[in-house]
Amino acid sequence: MSMFRKSTPAKSVIFAVNYDDARTAYLWIDKSAKASDNRAISVIARTQQEKGSLPVGTITSIKRVR
Numbered sequence: 001m002s003m004f005r006k007s008t009p010a011k012s013v014i015f016a017v018n019y020d021d022a023r024t025a026y027l028w029i030d031k032s033a034k035a036s037d038n039r040a041i042s043v044i045a046r047t048q049q050e051k052g053s054l055p056v057g058t059i060t061s062i063k064r065v066r
Contacts, residue, residue: 014065017045019057026065027054035064 013035015027027045029035041062048054 015041015045016063016065017054017059018061018063019055020060021057023055023057025054027062038062 011030013029015029015035017025017027019025027041027048029041029044035041042059045054045059045062049056049059
């Protein structure tokens with residue numbers, strides 16, 4: 001019996017969304033397949049803004065955190 005367990009890969013991916021006024025918001029994506037496509041991430045961030053999950057403002061960059 002092994003005392004150490006392999007860590008399970010994270011099921012969600014976190015992105016830091018930076019705004020032009022120096023604010024930062026965080027965006028969680030559940031599917032790691034979508035997280036590899038930069039265009040899909042920007043579309044998801046904009047739809048989250050429209051829904052109110054992300055703050056309104058001009059997004060300057062989106063960077064993967066985890």
